[in-house]
Structure formats: C-alpha cells, structure tokens
Amino acid sequence: xLSLAAxxxxxxxxxxxxxxxAALLGGGDGPSATIVRExxxxxxxxxxxxxxxxxxxxxxxxxxxxNPLADPxxxxxxxxxxxxxxxxxxxxxxxxxxxxxxxxxxGALLAVMLTWRLARxxxxxxxxxxxxxxxxxxxxxxxxxxxxxxxxxxxxxxLRAVIDVLVGSVSVRxxxxxxxxxxxxxxxxxxxxxxxxxxxxxAFGEETAAALGIDTQRVALxxxxxxxxxxxxxxxxxxxxxxxxLVVPHALRAVLGAAHRRLVAASFLAGAAALxxxxxxARSAFAPxxxxxxxxxxxxxxxxxxxxxxxxxxxxx
Amino acid sequence: xxxxxxxxxxxxxxxxxxxxNGAGKSTLLRTLAGMLAPVAGxxxxxxxxxxxxxxxxxxxxxxxxxxxxxxxxxxxxxxxVGLGRTAYLGWLGTPSPTDRAAVDRALAExxxxxxAGRRIDAxxxxxxxxxxxxxxxxxxxxxxxLDEPTVHLDPAHQRATMLLxxxxxxxxxxxVAAVLHDLNLAAAGADRVVLxxxxxxxxxxxxxxxxxxxxxxAAFGEGLRVLEVDQDRVVVPLRT
Numbered sequence: 001x002l003s004l005a006a007x008x009x010x011x012x013x014x015x016x017x018x019x020x021x022a023a024l025l026g027g028g029d030g031p032s033a034t035i036v037r038e039x040x041x042x043x044x045x046x047x048x049x050x051x052x053x054x055x056x057x058x059x060x061x062x063x064x065x066x067n068p069l070a071d072p073x074x075x076x077x078x079x080x081x082x083x084x085x086x087x088x089x090x091x092x093x094x095x096x097x098x099x100x101x102x103x104x105x106x107g108a109l110l111a112v113m114l115t116w117r118l119a120r121x122x123x124x125x126x127x128x129x130x131x132x133x134x135x136x137x138x139x140x141x142x143x144x145x146x147x148x149x150x151x152x153x154x155x156x157x158x159l160r161a162v163i164d165v166l167v168g169s170v171s172v173r174x175x176x177x178x179x180x181x182x183x184x185x186x187x188x189x190x191x192x193x194x195x196x197x198x199x200x201x202x203a204f205g206e207e208t209a210a211a212l213g214i215d216t217q218r219v220a221l222x223x224x225x226x227x228x229x230x231x232x233x234x235x236x237x238x239x240x241x242x243x244x245x246l247v248v249p250h251a252l253r254a255v256l257g258a259a260h261r262r263l264v265a266a267s268f269l270a271g272a273a274a275l276x277x278x279x280x281x282a283r284s285a286f287a288p289x290x291x292x293x294x295x296x297x298x299x300x301x302x303x304x305x306x307x308x309x310x311x312x313x314x315x316x317x
Numbered sequence: 318x319x320x321x322x323x324x325x326x327x328x329x330x331x332x333x334x335x336x337x338n339g340a341g342k343s344t345l346l347r348t349l350a351g352m353l354a355p356v357a358g359x360x361x362x363x364x365x366x367x368x369x370x371x372x373x374x375x376x377x378x379x380x381x382x383x384x385x386x387x388x389x390x391x392x393x394x395x396x397x398v399g400l401g402r403t404a405y406l407g408w409l410g411t412p413s414p415t416d417r418a419a420v421d422r423a424l425a426e427x428x429x430x431x432x433a434g435r436r437i438d439a440x441x442x443x444x445x446x447x448x449x450x451x452x453x454x455x456x457x458x459x460x461x462x463l464d465e466p467t468v469h470l471d472p473a474h475q476r477a478t479m480l481l482x483x484x485x486x487x488x489x490x491x492x493v494a495a496v497l498h499d500l501n502l503a504a505a506g507a508d509r510v511v512l513x514x515x516x517x518x519x520x521x522x523x524x525x526x527x528x529x530x531x532x533x534x535a536a537f538g539e540g541l542r543v544l545e546v547d548q549d550r551v552v553v554p555l556r557t
Binding site: 063067068193196200201203208209212213214215257258259 | 350410
C-alpha cells in the first residue's frame with residue numbers, strides 16, 4: 001500500500017498530495033488531475049500486476065523445480081513470452097494488439113515446458129540443468145527476435161513497441177489492456193493458491209510427491225500452465241523484467257517458511273510492492289528522462305543472483 | 318532386474334528386505350509401492366492390482382518413507398507431517414479437520430509435539446527420521462514401505478527405529494517392509510527376512526531360518542561369520 005501511494009504521489013511533475021487525492025476521487029480537471037488519473041495510476045497498477053505475477057510465477061517454479069534459482073526470467077519463460085509478443089507485433093500489425101497477450105502466453109508456455117523437459121534429462125532436476133536450459137532458450141528466443149526485427153518492415157515502424165518488450169517497461173497503452181491483465185493475473189493467482197499445497201508435496205522430490213498421492217504429470221502441467229499465464233501476462237504488459245520472480249519468493253521464504261500457500265500470497269503482495277518501487281526508481285533517477293524498469297530490477301537482482309549462485313555451489317557439483 | 322519374485326506382506330508384521338548391493342532391494346520396494354510397473358506379473362493390494370488405481374488411491378493405502386536427505390526449503394516439522402495428507406486434499410487444497418486430527422495423532426504417536434513448530438533443518442537426524450515416519454503415519458495407509466530407514470542414524474537410534482516399526486506394525490496393524498543393509502538390525506527387528514540375490518529371492522522366512530552360514534556365504538561370499546548369541550543370530554565380519 002505504501003509503495004502504491006508513493007508511486008502515485010511521486011513523479012516527474014510535482015503535484016501536491018492534496019491534489020493527487022482529489023484527482024483520484026474524481027475531482028479536478030486540470031493537467032495535474034490528468035497526470036494522476038491517466039499516467040500515474042495506470043502505471044502504478046500495471047507495475048503492481050507485473051511484479052505480483054512474476055513473483056508468484058517464481059514461487060511456483062522454485063517449488064516445482066526444487067531450485068531457489070528459478071524464475072520466469074532465468075528459465076527462459078519470459079524470453080519465450082517476449083518472442084511471442086514480438087512475433088504478434090511483426091505478423092499481425094496494428095489490429096493484432098489484442099493478440100499480443102495470447103501470443104506472449106503461448107511463447108511462455110512453450111518455453112517453460114521445454115525448460116521442464118530439458119531440466120529433467122537424466123531423471124532429476126538439477127540447479128545447473130535448469131540454468132543451462134534457460135540460457136539456451138533465452139539466447140535462442142533472442143536470436144529469433146533479432147531475425148524478426150531485421151526481416152520485418154512492420155517492426156521497423158514499431159520499433160518503440162519492440163524495445164519496450166525487450167528492456168522491460170511498464171508504460172501502459174490503455175485501460176482495457178490493464179483490465180484484461182488484471183483478470184488474467186487474478187486467475188493465475190487463484191490457480192497458484194489452489195496448487196500450492198500440492199507443490200509442498202515436492203519437498204522430497206518428484207518420486208516422493210508421487211508416493212504421497214500426487215499425479216505428477218498432471219500437477220506439473222497445471223503448474224507450468226499457471227506459470228505461463230502469469231509470466232505471459234507480465235511480458236505482455238511490461239516486457240522482460242528480470243529477477244523480481246527470483247528475489248521476492250526467495251527472501252520471503254527465509255522469513256515466512258516454505259509452505260507454498262502462504263508463500264504465494266505473500267509473494268504476490270511483495271512482488272507488486274517491489275516493482276512499483278523499482279518503477280518509481282526508474283522514472284525518478286534521471287527525471288524527467290526514464291529508465292526502463294527492467295534495468296532497475298537487473299541492477300538490483302543481478303548481484304543478488306550471483307550471491308545466491310555462489311551459495312549454491314554445493315548443489316551445482 | 319528382478320525375476321520370479323513372489324513376496325507377500327501381512328498386517329502386523331515387519332519384513333526386512335536384505336541382500337548385497339545391486340541385488341534389486343530398492344527396485345523391489347519401488348515396485349511394491351507402485352512406482353515401477355513390473356514387466357510381467359502384478360503387484361496387488363487385497364487382490365486389486367495397483368496398476369488400476371490412481372496415485373492418490375494408492376497413497377491412501379501404501380505409504381513410502383523417503384530417505385531423509387537434506388531438505389532444500391525450510392518446512393516445519395508439522396508441515397512435513399502434513400504432507401502425508403496430500404492424497405486426501407480436495408480441489409481447493411485446504412486441509413479438513415480430519416486431516417488436522419490425523420497430523421496431530423501422528424505427531425503425538427512419535428512424540429514430536431514439542432518439535433512441531435521447529436524447522437526441519439533445525440532438528441537432529443533422529444528427529445528428522447521420526448518426522449518423515451510421522452508423515453507416512455499421517456497418510457493412514459495399511460502398508461508402510463521404507464528404503465534404508467536407518468542409514469544416517471547411530472546404533473541406538475537404529476535400534477529405536479526398528480522397535481518403533483515393530484510397535485507400529487503391532488499397534489496399528491500395519492504391513493511393514495524395510496530395505497536394510499544391517500543384517501543384525503534385521504535379525505533384531507524383523508519378523509521375516511527376504512534375502513535377494515541378483516534379482517531373485519534366495520531365502521524368505523524368519524531371521525533364524527535365513528541368517529544361516531550357508532545362505533549368508535552364498536549371498537555375500539565368504540568373510541562373514543554367523544554366530545548364535547542367546548538364541549539370536551549375529552553376523553560378524555571376519556578380520557581375515
């Protein structure tokens with residue numbers, strides 16, 4: 001809540017808190033009210049949705065893969081979604097805007113299923129296999145995006161949209177987009193909460209999960225679907241935003257324990273708050289110029305990832 | 318590979334599965350648990366083939382105690398025991414009062430109540446072993462399968478585990494089967510011993526029938542001596 005308030009109160013144009021509240025309640029029609037209602041509020045809500053979705057997706061992936069280094073970005077899920085989104089922009093033209101989220105979901109689903117399959121070669125998932133699969137997928141998706149960029153005339157005209165996808169930016173294009181994303185992320189969150197106790201059963205690995213009564217094929221598929229739904233929505237809204245899904249569940253687990261229902265709920269709230277703050281940093285640091293929010297999360301999350309990796313060296317061997 | 322195996326488990330009895338490395342002990346256990354499907358033949362529970370049951374239906378009747386390796390995530394003892402109720406979860410995945418009662422009973426039976434809120438990585442190896450055993454009890458299955466349940470425990474805790482398994486078999490009427498490496502532990506704790514050699518049952522019977530010099534020599538080669546101490550069989554390694 002605090003970070004939501006801060007995100008709305010602070011901006012490139014200074015507006016008095018009283019005016020902000022008045023604008024939110026529907027009063028005032030000056031430029032300040034317009035800035036608050038049409039720029040800041042949608043942007044803060046978008047950042048909250050994206051951060052919450054990525055953190056929940058990260059919690060699901062970490063639980064399923066039994067790997068604290070997993071999240072949509074590291075596993076290549078987001079890159080798959082970005083490829084889907086860019087492909088939609090390239091092939092469908094301006095009228096295809098509504099299909100961007102669908103294509104992002106499809107790309108994310110394909111990528112996360114591939115990572116899951118690749119990571120399980122040899123029977124059990126290891127930290128290293130997940131990371132390698134993610135690197136390979138991200139690089140491959142990145143290359144395909146470049147091919148699309150060069151080959152498609154249409155993309156050259158819509159370069160700004162493509163760059164937004166690639167660097168991670170929560171500049172929202174319309175309220176309809178926000179509403180659709182909120183519904184999708186809400187559905188993903190409910191799915192994640194329902195699956196959470198079954199993810200707990202993976203604590204001792206897949207075979208014990210099966211012995212405890214988990215239909216491991218079906219549950220894994222359900223988890224991957226929900227993950228792709230959340231990651232796809234995040235990519236469609238904000239492009240590639242790294243490390244939120246990695247850092248947030250990991251930090252919360254140390255405080256709240258491992259049970260996934262609590263972890264998923266807390267990850268949504270903390271992920272939302274974290275990305276609103278990151279976006280606030282992104283547009284305040286060099287105001288009035290704006291950094292893409294993906295740059296901020298990369299700057300904060302990159303070192304965190306390296307520190308975590310150093311602590312996992314036992315598991316890499 | 319296992320061949321021509323015919324093993325029966327009965328309520329109230331502890332069966333130890335013994336044999337040299339690579340004899341197929343764990344494979345037999347996983348086949349009994351329905352994790353591996355036999356190429357030929359079937360595993361049946363009261364005459365019903367496991368292959369026809371869902372994972373959850375099997376889990377409500379057969380509990381498998383995993384080897385306690387290090388856990389990656391910081392679950393509490395109570396949460397670990399609660400995992401035993403996975404097969405009873407409804408659509409929403411919320412535990413029912415019945416589930417909570419089963420967890421409480423399992424915690425009480427293994428005297429884990431004082432530790433229920435502790436993180437599993439903050440308790441001793443013996444306590445962790447009891448926690449996963451309690452998880453299997455919370456499953457309220459009729460069959461309890463264990464793969465080397467004593468592997469990381471000191472001799473006193475090894476004996477305590479075997480006594481506990483026997484008490485559970487008698488008290489709850491469970492059919493218990495455990496893969497063991499320690500022949501003496503099997504002799505002390507099991508009602509019946511199944512000796513596997515190269516994927517076949519070399520001997521099946523009470524410990525005093527199976528742990529004889531000729532069968533041990535045939536299974537493990539020379540170098541082990543079977544002694545009789547107070548009417549119990551003891552197997553000791555020879556110095557030369």
